[in-house]
Amino acid sequence: MLVHEFVTDKTPDEKHARNAGDLDAFLKRLSRGADRAPRSGEIRGPFNVPGAPLLTTDVALFLG
Numbered sequence: 001m002l003v004h005e006f007v008t009d010k011t012p013d014e015k016h017a018r019n020a021g022d023l024d025a026f027l028k029r030l031s032r033g034a035d036r037a038p039r040s041g042e043i044r045g046p047f048n049v050p051g052a053p054l055l056t057t058d059v060a061l062f063l064g
Contacts, residue, residue, distance in 0.1 A: 001063050027063055038064055
């Protein structure tokens with residue numbers, strides 16, 4: 001999973017901060033609190049996510 005955020009002068013810093021907080025909360029949920037959101041250029045994982053009911057196996061998710 002790749003997260004790309006466009007940073008321009010047209011987006012308020014408050015929205016960038018909220019996006020960063022949301023990404024951090026998502027990764028904490030995936031890692032059960034053991035990891036933090038990656039910095040630019042970093043990749044975290046793998047995190048095993050249940051594939052059921054659509055898949056027969058878990059999915060190894062990397063976040064970057």
